[in-house]
Amino acid sequence: MKATKAKFKFDGGIHPAYHKELARDRAIETMPIPALLRVSMSQHLGAPAKPLVKKGDTVKRGQCIGEAAGFISAAVHAPTSGTIKEVGTAPTAMGTSAAFIAIEPDGEDAWIEGLEGIADWQNADTKALIAKVAAAGIAGMGGAGFPTNVKLSPPPDKPIDTLILNGAECEPYLTADHRLMVEHAEQIWTGCQIVRKVLGAKHVHIAIEDNKPEAIAAMEQAMEGADDDASISILKTEYPQGAEKQQIYATTGREVPSGGLPMDVGCVVENVGTTLAVWDAVVNGKPLTERVTTVTGMPVSEPKNVLGRIGIPYSDLLDFCGGLKADVAKIISGGPMMGLAQPGLDATTTKTTSGLLFLAPQETQTFRSMPCIACGRCVGACPMYLVPAELSQMLEAEDYEAAEELNVLDCIECGCCAFACPAHRPLVQHMKQGKSKVMLKRRQAQKK
Amino acid sequence: MDINNILITSGAIGGVGLTCGTALALAAKFLAVKEDPRVEAMDEILPGANCGGCGFAGCADYAKAVVLDGAAINLCAPGGNEVLELIAEAMGQEASAEEKRVAVVMCAGDSEKAPRKHLYNGVADCTAAAAVAGGDKLCKYGCLGYGSCARVCPSGAIEFKNGVAIVHPDLCISCSACVRACPRNLIKMVPVSKTIHVVCSSKDKGPIVKKACQVGCIGCRMCLKLAGDAFEMEGFLALRNYDIPVENELIVEKCPGKCIVKCGASEAPSPEATEPTPSEPSTEPAEATTEGQT
Numbered sequence: 001m002k003a004t005k006a007k008f009k010f011d012g013g014i015h016p017a018y019h020k021e022l023a024r025d026r027a028i029e030t031m032p033i034p035a036l037l038r039v040s041m042s043q044h045l046g047a048p049a050k051p052l053v054k055k056g057d058t059v060k061r062g063q064c065i066g067e068a069a070g071f072i073s074a075a076v077h078a079p080t081s082g083t084i085k086e087v088g089t090a091p092t093a094m095g096t097s098a099a100f101i102a103i104e105p106d107g108e109d110a111w112i113e114g115l116e117g118i119a120d121w122q123n124a125d126t127k128a129l130i131a132k133v134a135a136a137g138i139a140g141m142g143g144a145g146f147p148t149n150v151k152l153s154p155p156p157d158k159p160i161d162t163l164i165l166n167g168a169e170c171e172p173y174l175t176a177d178h179r180l181m182v183e184h185a186e187q188i189w190t191g192c193q194i195v196r197k198v199l200g201a202k203h204v205h206i207a208i209e210d211n212k213p214e215a216i217a218a219m220e221q222a223m224e225g226a227d228d229d230a231s232i233s234i235l236k237t238e239y240p241q242g243a244e245k246q247q248i249y250a251t252t253g254r255e256v257p258s259g260g261l262p263m264d265v266g267c268v269v270e271n272v273g274t275t276l277a278v279w280d281a282v283v284n285g286k287p288l289t290e291r292v293t294t295v296t297g298m299p300v301s302e303p304k305n306v307l308g309r310i311g312i313p314y315s316d317l318l319d320f321c322g323g324l325k326a327d328v329a330k331i332i333s334g335g336p337m338m339g340l341a342q343p344g345l346d347a348t349t350t351k352t353t354s355g356l357l358f359l360a361p362q363e364t365q366t367f368r369s370m371p372c373i374a375c376g377r378c379v380g381a382c383p384m385y386l387v388p389a390e391l392s393q394m395l396e397a398e399d400y401e402a403a404e405e406l407n408v409l410d411c412i413e414c415g416c417c418a419f420a421c422p423a424h425r426p427l428v429q430h431m432k433q434g435k436s437k438v439m440l441k442r443r444q445a446q447k448k
Numbered sequence: 449m450d451i452n453n454i455l456i457t458s459g460a461i462g463g464v465g466l467t468c469g470t471a472l473a474l475a476a477k478f479l480a481v482k483e484d485p486r487v488e489a490m491d492e493i494l495p496g497a498n499c500g501g502c503g504f505a506g507c508a509d510y511a512k513a514v515v516l517d518g519a520a521i522n523l524c525a526p527g528g529n530e531v532l533e534l535i536a537e538a539m540g541q542e543a544s545a546e547e548k549r550v551a552v553v554m555c556a557g558d559s560e561k562a563p564r565k566h567l568y569n570g571v572a573d574c575t576a577a578a579a580v581a582g583g584d585k586l587c588k589y590g591c592l593g594y595g596s597c598a599r600v601c602p603s604g605a606i607e608f609k610n611g612v613a614i615v616h617p618d619l620c621i622s623c624s625a626c627v628r629a630c631p632r633n634l635i636k637m638v639p640v641s642k643t644i645h646v647v648c649s650s651k652d653k654g655p656i657v658k659k660a661c662q663v664g665c666i667g668c669r670m671c672l673k674l675a676g677d678a679f680e681m682e683g684f685l686a687l688r689n690y691d692i693p694v695e696n697e698l699i700v701e702k703c704p705g706k707c708i709v710k711c712g713a714s715e716a717p718s719p720e721a722t723e724p725t726p727s728e729p730s731t732e733p734a735e736a737t738t739e740g741q742t
Binding site for chain 2: 091095096097340341342343344366367369426429430432433436
């Protein structure tokens, strides 16, 4: 086992103000269960889960209350014991409405009986391990929420030789993954070994940005005595170093082809939080019912890394952090680069809520978008080798075919282009909209 | 300078020009694409707006479809009855005249009457605005006012008054492009002679509508009581049934939600037509109209 600087660095990228100092040194605090939890059925990528309970039912913690509906979907479990108050729809952090289940906790927080882990996971059957992960409803906790059991079952013609553990946490402000690595390095390493065994991956890279020396030290200690194929890859601090495709290039030098997936180059990338959940699911048999969320920003009285149940209303999360001490201009679910602006604090936490960020008026600006001056800064910043300036003009003119030809679908929506644009053009918003239009067209063409 | 240089150059260029010209002339004669003269004639008849309202790629495409593939002859909305008659004559078919339909925006919640819940500072496009936290209007059915409909209108018939779209029936060419562009499905095509509309599309219950908009249908069914079958209910929303005329126009004044308006045939429907007075708080639900919301 060795810790080395990553050999490669992706092209493009930006250096935003990180502001990690707000919550970096705050140990993870467990939040008491609030008076009501609203658990969304759509916390992951893919089909929403199907509610299994109805109003008035009593549930135990860890009881499955929503079953996976389809291949790409994930089960949802009761985050605590209590009574179902309502099964209906409510606003999500995405701005849409989704099915949710409201649970009134009974205060006992009793686990459902019969949850058993696989203590001897080293000798367990791979299928049994994947089944455990699927039963625990684990979805990628870095933000995208891709169901983990699907990721762990690559098709047989795509052998995986490298597992990359994503601890880059390149989003400014967020420190949840950092604290997890500092405080739970051993469990993360065990979870990582479980995933490695399931995938049969020879190499393991733990990718951490060099602005997290504490996390690097903690992981090094946890991995003491590990074999030579496992290593810590220290990445240069730059956004978006935590993006899957950029990270694969930085650690292995392999490039994921346009339109391809990491498994096309023999890699799987897992977030550190996800690996911790895998450890909990396999070793302790516990489904995913809680996660660490960074509540941060200048206006927050006490920025914290909060270990909270899934389904906590954002307003309760803020109260736990002492409320606000200054004016807020913008609320973002997630990090400032890729997070989603919120109209209020009505939404609730999900498996993918990595942060809740409050920005003061002096940190936010409202820009008027100006015409493109063809300076090319967005081209230099784009980590996917796209030409955002040209694409955004095409998308403004609604020429989706031309945009598709210029690979608009490769855009990872990291926001580097919009960050770099001196004309304040809403480049990434154009891309997002364009991508959904192109996808819609493709789906319509497929139907025909 | 030697005069020969000029002569040789002129001769060479002239020669090239002559050869190419002859080649082109021959090609035009022998390789000519035979076009049905009827298609050309039909193309002349069509208005040339290329609005796409007929469902074909443009006027030329529609002309071809009518002549060669037997497409329906009454699809050209901008042309109206005049063009329909000409097409019918050319095709030797019977013209069944239909009333011109114009677009009406079924929302009157302008920036004074329908509050916004947050500041949206992104791309000025309704679809993009609706994608951020479900749109910045408190009413999740209302007109967002970012002009997606006006941008697709080939005749410039859509104007924005105080943050809400208004279609001028005089300018509307009935192509339905705006109907397809609106992410909230607020625009409906209605017969041009009908002047009473329910300009609300909120399917929410009365109390929610009241909070979100001063000119919203609260589902009180008053219009059904006063004007009978000219209105119908869909959930908590009143819809105008354009097949039946409104006999009792009192409803325009009586509507507790102030969302039933009357406007002249050439006048854009606007809530100004019925100046909403700060109404006495009614516990009854009122009405509105609609159309599906995405």
